Structure formats: C-alpha cells, structure tokens
Amino acid sequence: MKWQDVGGMTCSVARSLSLIGDRWTLLVIRNAFLGTRRFDDFHASLGMTRHVLADRLDRLVTAGVLRKEAYQERPTRYEYRLTEMGRDLYPVLLALTGWGDKWLDEGRGAPLVYQHMTCGHMTKPMMVCSECREPVNPREMTVMAGPGLAVNQS
Amino acid sequence: MKWQDVGGMTCSVARSLSLIGDRWTLLVIRNAFLGTRRFDDFHASLGMTRHVLADRLDRLVTAGVLRKEAYQERPTRYEYRLTEMGRDLYPVLLALTGWGDKWLDEGRGAPLVYQHMTCGHMTKPMMVCSECREPVNPREMTVMAGPGLAVNQS
Numbered sequence: 138m139k140w141q142d143v144g145g146m147t148c149s150v151a152r153s154l155s156l157i158g159d160r161w162t163l164l165v166i167r168n169a170f171l172g173t174r175r176f177d178d179f180h181a182s183l184g185m186t187r188h189v190l191a192d193r194l195d196r197l198v199t200a201g202v203l204r205k206e207a208y209q210e211r212p213t214r215y216e217y218r219l220t221e222m223g224r225d226l227y228p229v230l231l232a233l234t235g236w237g238d239k240w241l242d243e244g245r246g247a248p249l250v251y252q253h254m255t256c257g258h259m260t261k262p263m264m265v266c267s268e269c270r271e272p273v274n275p276r277e278m279t280v281m282a283g284p285g286l287a288v289n290q291s
Numbered sequence: 292m293k294w295q296d297v298g299g300m301t302c303s304v305a306r307s308l309s310l311i312g313d314r315w316t317l318l319v320i321r322n323a324f325l326g327t328r329r330f331d332d333f334h335a336s337l338g339m340t341r342h343v344l345a346d347r348l349d350r351l352v353t354a355g356v357l358r359k360e361a362y363q364e365r366p367t368r369y370e371y372r373l374t375e376m377g378r379d380l381y382p383v384l385l386a387l388t389g390w391g392d393k394w395l396d397e398g399r400g401a402p403l404v405y406q407h408m409t410c411g412h413m414t415k416p417m418m419v420c421s422e423c424r425e426p427v428n429p430r431e432m433t434v435m436a437g438p439g440l441a442v443n444q445s
Contacts, residue, residue: 143314143318144395147402148321148391148402148403149387149388149389149390149391149392149395149396149401149402149403150317150318150321150384150387150388150391151318151321151391152391152395153387153388153390153391153395154314154317154318154387156395158312158314158317159314160297160308160312160313160314163304163308163312164297164304164305164308167302167304167305170429171434201394222394224428224429225390225393225394226390227418227427227428227429228382228386228389228390228417228418229383229386229387229390230304231386231418231427232382232383232385232386232418233303233304233307233308233383234303234304234307235303235382236303236307236379236380236382236383237302237303237304237305237306237307238303238439239379240355240376240379241298241303241306241307241310242303242439243439245438245439246437246438246439247303247437247438247439248301248302248303248436248437248439248440248441249302249303249434249435249436249437249440250434250435250436250437251432251433251434251435252432252433252435253420253422253423253425253427253431253432254431254432254433255420255423255425255431256420256422256423256425258420258422258423259422260420260421260422260427260432261421262418262419262420262421262427263382263418263419263421264381264382264385264386264416264417264418264419265416265417265418265419265424266407266409266410266412266414266416267414267415267416267417268407268410268412268413268414269407269409269410269412270419270424271407271409271410273381273385273407273414273416274378274381275324275378275381277407277408277409278405278406278407278408278414279405279406279408280325280403280404280405281403281404281405281406282402282403282404283400283401283402283403283404284399284400284401285392285396285397285399285400285401285402286402286403287402
C-alpha cells in the first residue's frame, strides 16, 4: 500500500494520519494552538523551509483544519486560524504532550504546564470514558464493528 | 531546522513526534493495540514494504515502545508487544480515532465503536481535566513554563 492510499482505509486513525500524519504538520498545528497565525511567525519558530511550510499550510487549509484570512490589504497579507475542525485536534495535541511529558522529559519535568481556567486547578488532561469518566486503558475496552465499517477493506 | 533536530526542541509534542511522528509508525502502533504481534501479520494488514516495516519495528523497540520477544525456537521467531511506554500511547490513538470519527467518516459513522467493559457502556473517550473531569478546550486553558523548560530553546 502506498501512503496516498492510507486515507482510503476504513479506519479513523488511518484517515486522520493521512491528513495530519506528516511529521511537520502536527508541529504547525501545535503552533496554531499556541497562538501563531502568520507565515513568518510559523517560519521563525519551526525553522522548516518556506517551501515545506507553505505546502503544509495550504494542505491544512484545503483539508479544512485551518482557514486563511486576509488581515491587511495593499499588499494583502494573510493569517492562518484554526477552524472548528482544527480546534477539535486539541485532544491529539494534549495526548502527545502528556506522553512526551511522562516518557521523554529527560528527568526534568514538563516543559509546559497547564491550568484549567474553568476550575482553576493545574491540570494534566487525561482520556476518560464519556459515560463513567474514569480513565480508559486498552485492556478494559472492547472494539466492535461500527456503522462505517466497510467489510471488504482493512 | 532538520527533522532529526526536532526531538531536541524543549517541547513534548516535538519530542513525541520525533519518535512516533513518522507516517507509518502510528499505524504500526494502532495494529499493536488491535492485537497484531507478528511481523507477517503487520505486513499483511499494513501493506508497507517489509524493509520499511522492519525499520519502524526496530526503531520502536529501540525507543522502548515495543519489546521483541521470542515465541518460538528453531528457527527463532519473534513477536512485538507494547511495553508500558507503548500502552501509554492509547490516548493518542483514541484522540486520532475520535477526530477521524467526527470529521472524516464520510457520513457513514464510525468504522469501529468502543465499549468500556469497566462500566459496561458504549463510550466515546474524551479528554478531560484531571481535576474537575470536564472536557477541556483550548480557550479555557492557560499554558505556563514548567520545570523542564530550557529558556534558550524554542
């Protein structure tokens, strides 16, 4: 299977990765969550080539994860903002953050810490069951065919 | 910045992606969560080349995400199992799944659905605050420097 075909797999992980599984793309999205909006600011903080950055931003706009908005005329300049679809990637970023904080902190602790303004506490976001709100682990989950499963595909 | 340097950024997202941000790697991990353990089974369901698959499995073993265990002698054959570090990636997989289910299901609904055996309910795992257990969204979170932040790095 070629990578281009992965998005066609009947699997939400595969479909998600076909859009955002490129190695730079999630760093672009991370920056968008941290408030970066302008091409030059993405470029300055990520240091990828302008060509690769432009390509990734365009793809994210096409996919609907970012929207491109003019913030100045003559010359027209654009900024990139997360759409609702893009903001919905927050759990993906938090999950990657939590894993890196735990396993890849080189013994120094988390680079960034989070406060949940709604309740006021310092927080370590976690993935829980929507019904009982207890943390989920793979040994306590049963996976079943859902309505979107195409029988003849992996 | 070259991709090889991303793991050196003082950012848990970047560090995580430097290990698992390769486009095929999270599909390998997804399969491990679904019970795949043997090279030929990974190969059959993912369809990537044997060379790429072997490389990704080796990297995951080196990183500590998978461990390689002999399950047969003469000839020795190995299987790949998630370590605790690997199992801790479950929230990453669930977050990607949830996003794909919502935004990329082509109107057909989720390919797979989940039952939380502990409480017995069908569940859509979600990311919540560890303290109040309410769903978190980026507008209600404040990010602050943590103990692991190196001041001179991005």
